[in-house]
Amino acid sequence: xxxxPPLGVVILSAVRHAxxxxxxxxxxxxxxxxxxxxxPDAPAWAHDxxxxxxxxxxxxxxxxxxxxxxRTDVDLVLICSEPVRHxxxxxxxxxxxxxxxxxxxxxxxxxxxxxxxxxxxxxAGRMTMIHRLYSPSIQRARAAIDAGHLGLPxxxxxxxxxxxxxxxxxxxxxxxxxxxxxxxxxxLMNFLTYPVSTIRYLTGAEVRxxxxxxxxxxxxxxxxxxxxxxxxxSLELDHGIIATITVGRVPQAPAPGAVSSSIRLIxxxxxxxxxxxxxxxxxxxxxxxxxxxxxxxxxQHAVRAVIEHAVDDLGHGRQPLFTAHDGWAxxxxxxxxxxxxETGQPVTVxxxxxxxxAPQI
Amino acid sequence: xxxxxxLIGAGAIARDHVQALAHIPGGRIVHVVDRHPERxxxxxxxxxxxxxxxxxxxxxENPDIDAVDICTSPDSHAALTIAAAEHGKAIHLEKPVAxxxxxVDRMLEAVSRQGVPFLLGQTARFQPVHLELAxxxxxxVIGQARAVHITWYAGHIWPGGWRAWQLDAAxxxxxxxxxxxxxxxxxxWLLGDRPERAFARGFRTFSPDVPTPDSFHIxxxxxxxxxxxxxxxxxxxxxxxxxxxxxxxxxxGTLHHSTEGESGLRSDASRPVAVGTLGAFxxxxxxxxxxxxxxxxxxxxxxxxxxxxxxxxASQESYATGRAIPxxxxxxxx
Numbered sequence: 077x078x079x080x081p082p083l084g085v086v087i088l089s090a091v092r093h094a095x096x097x098x099x100x101x102x103x104x105x106x107x108x109x110x111x112x113x114x115x116p117d118a119p120a121w122a123h124d125x126x127x128x129x130x131x132x133x134x135x136x137x138x139x140x141x142x143x144x145x146x147r148t149d150v151d152l153v154l155i156c157s158e159p160v161r162h163x164x165x166x167x168x169x170x171x172x173x174x175x176x177x178x179x180x181x182x183x184x185x186x187x188x189x190x191x192x193x194x195x196x197x198x199x200a201g202r203m204t205m206i207h208r209l210y211s212p213s214i215q216r217a218r219a220a221i222d223a224g225h226l227g228l229p230x231x232x233x234x235x236x237x238x239x240x241x242x243x244x245x246x247x248x249x250x251x252x253x254x255x256x257x258x259x260x261x262x263x264l265m266n267f268l269t270y271p272v273s274t275i276r277y278l279t280g281a282e283v284r285x286x287x288x289x290x291x292x293x294x295x296x297x298x299x300x301x302x303x304x305x306x307x308x309x310s311l312e313l314d315h316g317i318i319a320t321i322t323v324g325r326v327p328q329a330p331a332p333g334a335v336s337s338s339i340r341l342i343x344x345x346x347x348x349x350x351x352x353x354x355x356x357x358x359x360x361x362x363x364x365x366x367x368x369x370x371x372x373x374x375x376q377h378a379v380r381a382v383i384e385h386a387v388d389d390l391g392h393g394r395q396p397l398f399t400a401h402d403g404w405a406x407x408x409x410x411x412x413x414x415x416x417x418e419t420g421q422p423v424t425v426x427x428x429x430x431x432x433x434a435p436q437i
Numbered sequence: 438x439x440x441x442x443x444l445i446g447a448g449a450i451a452r453d454h455v456q457a458l459a460h461i462p463g464g465r466i467v468h469v470v471d472r473h474p475e476r477x478x479x480x481x482x483x484x485x486x487x488x489x490x491x492x493x494x495x496x497x498e499n500p501d502i503d504a505v506d507i508c509t510s511p512d513s514h515a516a517l518t519i520a521a522a523e524h525g526k527a528i529h530l531e532k533p534v535a536x537x538x539x540x541v542d543r544m545l546e547a548v549s550r551q552g553v554p555f556l557l558g559q560t561a562r563f564q565p566v567h568l569e570l571a572x573x574x575x576x577x578v579i580g581q582a583r584a585v586h587i588t589w590y591a592g593h594i595w596p597g598g599w600r601a602w603q604l605d606a607a608x609x610x611x612x613x614x615x616x617x618x619x620x621x622x623x624x625x626w627l628l629g630d631r632p633e634r635a636f637a638r639g640f641r642t643f644s645p646d647v648p649t650p651d652s653f654h655i656x657x658x659x660x661x662x663x664x665x666x667x668x669x670x671x672x673x674x675x676x677x678x679x680x681x682x683x684x685x686x687x688x689x690g691t692l693h694h695s696t697e698g699e700s701g702l703r704s705d706a707s708r709p710v711a712v713g714t715l716g717a718f719x720x721x722x723x724x725x726x727x728x729x730x731x732x733x734x735x736x737x738x739x740x741x742x743x744x745x746x747x748x749x750x751a752s753q754e755s756y757a758t759g760r761a762i763p764x765x766x767x768x769x770x771x
Contacts, residue, residue, distance in 0.1 A: 231640065233588060287761060289634075289656055291583060291664055293662070293686075306664070308656055309656075316640055318639070320666055327687070327689055328691050330684055330692075330693035340588060340680065342673065347672075420634065420761055
């Protein structure tokens with residue numbers, strides 16, 4: 077033992093993605109997952125999920141949230157609830173002085189997002205969120221922009237499509253992404269964080285205007301709940317940058333894996349294409365072709381990296397790459413997309429300065 | 438009897454048509470009209486033993502002419518098409534179909550009333566990659582198609598410098614019309630319906646004073662709920678650079694093609710070409726000859742012509758106003 081106390085982590089609700097995040101946390105030296113905690117009034121299936129995960133990884137499962145958040149051996153709270161509880165649980169953890177790593181989306185309404193940013197600003201702990209900005213190809217793209225190779229970015233096209241996965245392969249329960257009572261919306265709410273955070277990260281520009289169109293094309297749970305499974309968006313950013321986003325869940329994305337993510341960026345002095353599934357080996361067997369991503373799956377790499385960085389940054393009191401204000405900005409674009417769907421027209425994206433409460437004097 | 442074709446307009450596109458028709462049996466260009474005698478004469482020579490003149494009216498009145506190929510500028514399309522239909526000529530018309538929806542309705546009405554074969558030259562449909570895509574969609578490879586994403590980027594600016602006719606909206610209808618129509622027509626074809634709302638944004642790459650955006654994107658919503666996202670950019674840095682990508686998402690799967698995955702020539706002497714687009718004029722002219730000989734129905738239907746053009750006009754208006762533009766259904770079913 078080197079005398080440095082371990083970083084204690086609690087997983088607060090474990091109904092989404094916790095099963096893939098927990099082993100990553102347990103593999104990081106100096107991290108101890110102290111407990112999984114679920115709210116007492118959460119549905120029975122949420123408690124079942126927590127119990128199953130705890131059993132599988134030998135982690136205690138608790139239900140007294142305030143007591144867990146008071147523990148001095150807990151430094152970081154990872155929130156993996158259904159999306160509508162993200163903001164409230166994050167605020168609760170911040171109020172208890174803990175660092176917070178929340179699953180996406182940051183919040184399911186702009187009002188919640190604003191309250192959460194204000195809570196984060198006044199908290200002793202820091203807050204960040206799961207994102208894919210550490211994906212190797214996105215890091216390379218950012219480096220190319222920072223080096224000046226592309227000149228000034230002028231337009232971006234992002235296509236982010238997940239393949240089905242609703243029968244348990246990538247979504248634990250279909251209603252977690254399709255029932256607005258749990259998800260806060262459809263696949264725009266679920267996925268738009270990824271392309272929007274990438275656009276902001278690559279350009280350093282804010283989204284000003286959003287036009288969105290969407291459809292309920294492919295999946296019974298989405299039709300049953302009246303939410304979109306696919307959206308196509310047109311964005312205008314600062315500096316006259318334009319961007320397009322195709323995002324959603326489709327029967328089969330144009331890639332061998334669970335997700336197809338590609339970007340086309342035109343700059344004043346060059347252009348760049350990016351496919352998160354590349355580079356890859358083509359593996360051929362009779363009647364079968366599959367891709368073996370070189371260096372491993374980009375999504376898994378990004379998740380591991382974001383958790384490792386979060387532990388490192390939050391554990392050392394450093395500002396994480398993705399802050400609460402970044403989270404707010406992604407929710408503002410999601411909010412604008414849904415307002416555009418309602419009106420059938422482009423809408424102006426809210427700025428934090430428009431909605432934040434005036435400072436108390 | 439091999440159909441006898443009169444060619445009207447002897448510019449660059451007409452030359453492509455002549456070269457394509459030269460080795461396609463079943464149709465023959467016998468006369469070339471252009472208001473510039475030297476251009477008419479030069480193209481008539483290229484077409485073999487064709488005669489030439491500067492007078493379209495007498496060509497249309499000539500009973501020995503079975504069909505016309507109209508390759509003039511868009512502002513003359515309506516008058517020539519209607520006159521040709523009224524003289525009973527089969528018509529091949531270069532895109533864009535016209536400059537206003539009112540003109541298009543009169544043209545399609547004349548074509549319908551006279552019962553003459555009519556093919557609009559939406560050349561992009563005849564690029565092998567798109568013929569293959571449409572064939573796969575029709576064969577049910579991906580089930581019902583619900584969304585189309587088309588990306589066409591190039592390192593390009595129109596020839597002619599500041600004199601380029603493409604910079605003059607009065608002559609070309611605007612960039613979102615005369616080039617946007619290519620991608621819009623593909624979406625109309627692949628999704629099998631009529632766009633009912635359009636929204637567009639764009640930007641000017643090379644000079645803030647260019648009167649039209651060289652780059653733009655269009656989003657369309659179709660009457661059956663399907664969606665399209667169509668990108669067009671000339672802003673790649675190197676002249677001749679090319680990136681083309683198309684994705685069609687269906688209820689059972691997805692089709693994808695990108696020039697990034699194509700093998701092909703890389704040479705200091707030549708910029709890359711999109712191999713999957715080569716030979717489109719040949720395919721288009723072969724199809725028209727089949728239409729003339731009663732072996733095929735025109736691939737581009739009147740309803741699709743109108744739907745795509747109305748969407749292109751709405752896209753141009755959206756770019757100008759910053760608003761999404763609803764597109765009314767045609768008053769007369771086509």
